[in-house]
């Protein structure tokens with residue numbers, strides 16, 4: 001998937017502002033970004049359900065704005081259950097939609113993968129919010145798509161369901177499926193994604209593997225301790241030197257802590273920088 005200079009405006013407002021993005025085949029890519037950053041807009045343009053105002057987009061080798069039925073069969077979209085009759089049972093609905101795919105995944109296996117085996121006979125409109133989300137994921141991957149778009153797939157899921165969902169995504173990845181997802185959960189991005197992109201005000205401010213995001217920001221360690229009743233701290237790229245000096249100067253260093261920024265700290269700094 002290749003995006004160059006993507007632009008989307010709503011009236012006078014530019015909400016996607018010259019976005020460049022590359023997602024490799026077989027990769028799990030997570031788009032992060034604050035509310036309103038343009039994640040959904042971007043993903044919908046890539047899915048071919050929203051028009052763009054500028055830039056070039058190639059998804060599985062085709063322009064989604066012009067791609068036809070055979071392209072659509074290769075792409076899985078989660079979050080759109082239009083057409084799913086809510087009055088039908090979960091299992092019956094899956095069996096119904098299986099007919100639209102050349103080689104559908106087995107309904108029973110799909111239900112197990114999203115943790116809905118016990119709800120197989122429940123009517124779709126009686127599912128809880130989180131169960132409904134899992135059901136949508138099942139529909140999205142039913143046709144064994146080469147590429148799956150998931151817009152905030154785990155919003156509303158309980159912790160157990162989220163773990164189940166992660167295992168499902170890891171299974172898709174093992175099968176070679178490319179996955180583009182958006183999330184507000186940084187632990188989820190760290191857990192699932194080969195690379196994450198941080199979107200802020202319609203631009204990608206950084207793309208990197210989750211544990212490398214924020215490069216230079218990451219290397220700054222904070223060494224803190226208590227001295228004469230006051231809290232002191234030093235930010236440094238060489239914590240061992242600071243520690244050596246501290247220990248040489250004091251017999252004891254009460255309240256000593258050494259912390260490195262985690263994904264969340266780095267993310268917050270990137271997003272603040274991006275909107276400034």
Ligand SMILES: Nc1ncnc2c1ncn2[C@@H]1O[C@H](COP(=O)(O)OP(=O)(O)OP(=O)(O)O)[C@@H](O)[C@H]1O
Pocket residue numbers: 010015033034035036037038039040041042
């Ligand atoms: N149909 C629309 N008409 C006008 N403005 C829109 C429309 N859809 C989205 N926007 C605006 O475009 C901006 C980007 O929205 P988008 O939904 O892409 O953000 P997002 O990153 O997905 O946010 P969230 O994390 O809240 O889902 C927002 O300011 C939003 O208000």
